[in-house]
Each structure stands twice: as C-alpha cells, then as structure tokens.
Amino acid sequence: MLNLLRRAWRRRRSFLPVEGFAFGRPLVVLQSDDWGRVGVRDGEGWEELRALGMNLGERSYDFYSLETAEDVAAIVSLLQRHRDSTGRPASLGMNFIVANVDFDKVSANNFRQIYLRALTEGLPEGWKRPGLFEAYREGISAGVLSPALHGTTHFCRPAVERHLVDPGERGVLLRGLWKAGVPYIHWRMPWIGFEYWDPEPHGEEDFLTSEVQESLIAPAVETFIRFFSKAPRSACAPGYRANQSTYGAWAKRGIRVAQNGPGSAMPPHFDGNGILHLYRSMDFEPAVEEEFSVDACLRVAEDCFARGVPAIVSVHSINFHSTIKDFRSRTLGLLDEFLAALEAKHPDLLYVRDEDLHDLVDKGTLQSMQAAVRVPVTKRKFMTRAVEAGWRA
Numbered sequence: 001m002l003n004l005l006r007r008a009w010r011r012r013r014s015f016l017p018v019e020g021f022a023f024g025r026p027l028v029v030l031q032s033d034d035w036g037r038v039g040v041r042d043g044e045g046w047e048e049l050r051a052l053g054m055n056l057g058e059r060s061y062d063f064y065s066l067e068t069a070e071d072v073a074a075i076v077s078l079l080q081r082h083r084d085s086t087g088r089p090a091s092l093g094m095n096f097i098v099a100n101v102d103f104d105k106v107s108a109n110n111f112r113q114i115y116l117r118a119l120t121e122g123l124p125e126g127w128k129r130p131g132l133f134e135a136y137r138e139g140i141s142a143g144v145l146s147p148a149l150h151g152t153t154h155f156c157r158p159a160v161e162r163h164l165v166d167p168g169e170r171g172v173l174l175r176g177l178w179k180a181g182v183p184y185i186h187w188r189m190p191w192i193g194f195e196y197w198d199p200e201p202h203g204e205e206d207f208l209t210s211e212v213q214e215s216l217i218a219p220a221v222e223t224f225i226r227f228f229s230k231a232p233r234s235a236c237a238p239g240y241r242a243n244q245s246t247y248g249a250w251a252k253r254g255i256r257v258a259q260n261g262p263g264s265a266m267p268p269h270f271d272g273n274g275i276l277h278l279y280r281s282m283d284f285e286p287a288v289e290e291e292f293s294v295d296a297c298l299r300v301a302e303d304c305f306a307r308g309v310p311a312i313v314s315v316h317s318i319n320f321h322s323t324i325k326d327f328r329s330r331t332l333g334l335l336d337e338f339l340a341a342l343e344a345k346h347p348d349l350l351y352v353r354d355e356d357l358h359d360l361v362d363k364g365t366l367q368s369m370q371a372a373v374r375v376p377v378t379k380r381k382f383m384t385r386a387v388e389a390g391w392r393a
C-alpha cells in the first residue's frame with residue numbers, strides 16, 4: 001500500500017511544473033562514469049573466468065576491463081580538436097571510483113572481509129596499465145578532462161560482505177571472480193547493489209543510513225584530493241542511487257554539483273543543501289545500445305537547447321575501452337560526428353563543465369581561455385516528463 005501511494009505521489013509530482021534555470025546559449029556537457037574502476041582483467045582474466053565455466057560475451061559489460069593510457073590519450077586528442085565559439089575545447093567530466101578491491105589481501109584473509117586499494121596506492125595485483133595515471137593528469141592539465149567523484153566502491157559494501165561469506169551459489173561466484181582479479185560483472189549479480197543502496201536490506205531502508213553514507217563519502221573525498229591534488233566539486237552516485245543523506249554528506253565535503261541520470265527532463269536547480277542538481281539528457285552509449293543513433297542524440301540536444309537547458313551527454317567509460325574489445329574506435333568516430341554537427345549548427349555553442357554551470361547560475365559568467373563569457377541565466381518553471389529516472393551509472 002505504501003509503495004502504491006509512493007508511486008502515485010511520484011507520478012503526480014512529475015506532472016507538476018518544476019522551477020529551474022534556463023540558459024541563453026546552447027550549452028553542451030559531457031559526463032562519464034566508472035573511471036579508475038577495474039573489471040575483467042583483460043585476456044588473462046577473461047580466460048580464468050571462462051575456465052570457471054562462465055559464458056562470457058553475452059552482454060557488453062562482459063567486455064568491460066579498464067581504460068589504458070592510449071584510450072585516455074585518444075579521448076584527449078579528440079576533445080582538443082573540438083572547440084566552441086570561444087575557442088574552448090570540449091571537456092569530459094570523468095567520475096572516478098577512487099579504490100579497487102585488494103584481491104590478494106582479501107584472499108590471504110580467507111575472504112572474511114573486504115580490503116581496498118586506493119588509486120593512490122596503484123592498481124590491484126595483476127593489473128598493468130603503464131602511464132594511465134599520467135594520462136589522466138595530462139588531460140586534466142590540458143583542460144579537457146575534468147575529474148569528479150563517483151565513489152570508493154561501485155558496489156554496496158554491506159551487500160558484498162554478506163555474500164563474501166555465503167557458502168551458496170552467490171558466494172561461490174563472488175569468490176571465484178575475486179580469485180581471478182575481477183570485482184564483479186553487475187548484470188550477472190545485481191545483488192551487490194550500488195555504493196549507497198542495498199538491494200536486499202535487512203531492515204526497511206534500502207539506502208544506507210546517513211551515518212554510514214557519511215563514513216563512506218568522507219574518505220572517498222580525501223582519497224580523491226590525494227590523487228588529483230584538488231577537491232571534487234561534482235559527484236554522481238553509483239547506479240544514480242543517491243538520497244537526501246547522500247546529498248547532505250556531499251555538501252559537507254564541498255560537493256557543489258550532483259549529477260542525476262537521464263529520463264526526467266528536469267532543469268538544473270538547487271536543493272536545500274545548496275547543491276546544484278543536473279540531469280542527463282541522453283545516453284550516448286554505442287558500446288551498450290544496439291539501436292544507438294547519432295541523429296537521435298542530435299534531436300535530443302536540439303530539444304534541450306529549445307527548452308533552454310544544457311544538453312548533458314552521458315557516456316560511460318566502457319565506450320572508450322579497447323583491451324578485450326575495441327569499443328573506443330567506434331565511440332570516438334561517433335562522438336566526433338556528434339560534436340561536429342552541433343558546432344556547425346550552433347555558432348554560439350559553449351562546451352562547459354559541471355562547475356562552470358555552477359559558476360553560471362551563481363555569477364552569470366564563466367571563465368573562457370581569454371576572458372569571462374557572459375551567458376544569460378533566468379529562473380523559470382519547466383514542465384518535466386512523467387518518466388522515472390534511468391537506473392544505470
């Protein structure tokens with residue numbers, strides 16, 4: 001009954017006009033999740049999983065590995081070729097998972113608990129990515145990559161801890177993956193949940209408590225600062241699973257922008273914590289979507305510009321991976337086509353980052369390479385679509 005009421009309330013709310021910010025120029029934002037998070041350990045991990053009897057290759061995320069220095073350099077080179085009306089290059093907001101499972105340590109302790117290895121300590125044993133961290137930093141220095149916070153682990157730690165000691169099928173699968181240096185393949189084991197959200201809670205609440213979320217977010221921000229030598233200003237919760245506790249904990253740690261998933265057509269707006277909420281406009285996921293079309297994405301972008309909201313493009317890191325399967329070449333070609341079409345049609349186009357949007361609604365200007373650029377920003381009512389937000393991140 002409570003669920004029914006909740007659903008009815010959500011539906012009702014989604015038809016109501018929502019107050020948010022409208023911008024007087026076409027703005028394009030690129031947001032990308034899952035950077036720094038290892039998956040299937042290249043060809044070696046693939047073979048180990050096959051030997052366990054896993055029928056790999058059924059879905060795209062079976063081919064998810066980890067970006068290489070070359071993948072990152074290829075993105076940087078593409079973005080540098082695309083300039084907006086002020087000469088600024090396109091910029092990719094990259095949401096980082098700042099730690100990986102320390103598989104050796106977990107195994108040495110008989111899978112009794114989770115041990116993590118922060119990015120500042122390097123990648124887990126068995127993973128080789130020469131020059132990757134330098135490639136991140138070079139792209140950031142060049143002004144085309146913009147790191148933001150995804151989390152410390154993508155999965156919900158309490159959920160994984162329960163299954164790590166499970167003698168049943170799920171425990172066997174999880175321990176088998178970890179022995180092969182692979183943290184998880186989400187579609188095969190959705191019971192691992194997302195960082196702040198437990199899919200099978202023992203109590204009533206599926207989100208972790210405020211206290212627990214704060215205890216996860218504070219060290220994540222500290223690791224981020226150590227790794228990038230700057231504090232994160234924008235964050236996106238794994239699986240887009242964030243609630244008031246998440247926003248509150250983010251705000252306490254200096255996060256100013258919260259990224260939300262696609263589907264709602266919500267305009268940018270502030271919440272009670274002073275966090276600017278942004279909503280993705282489209283999935284640009286050629287590695288995952290069979291029916292992917294650049295034209296469809298261009299139509300969505302035009303619709304955003306017509307409504308006065310930024311076109312916020314969601315493109316997950318898998319689309320740029322290349323070691324198990326080359327997703328990168330096709331994605332870069334399609335992204336090139338997409339950005340070129342927008343630039344050709346909109347001579348006043350601006351490529352902006354999450355923090356630029358915050359500056360714009362706060363001060364009305366953003367710093368381009370030469371001078372401050374003014375963009376008219378107005379507050380008004382928007383009609384939003386009655387669509388539930390997407391569940392992938």
Ligand SMILES: [Zn+2]
Pocket residue numbers: 033034150154238239392393
């Ligand atoms: Zn994610």
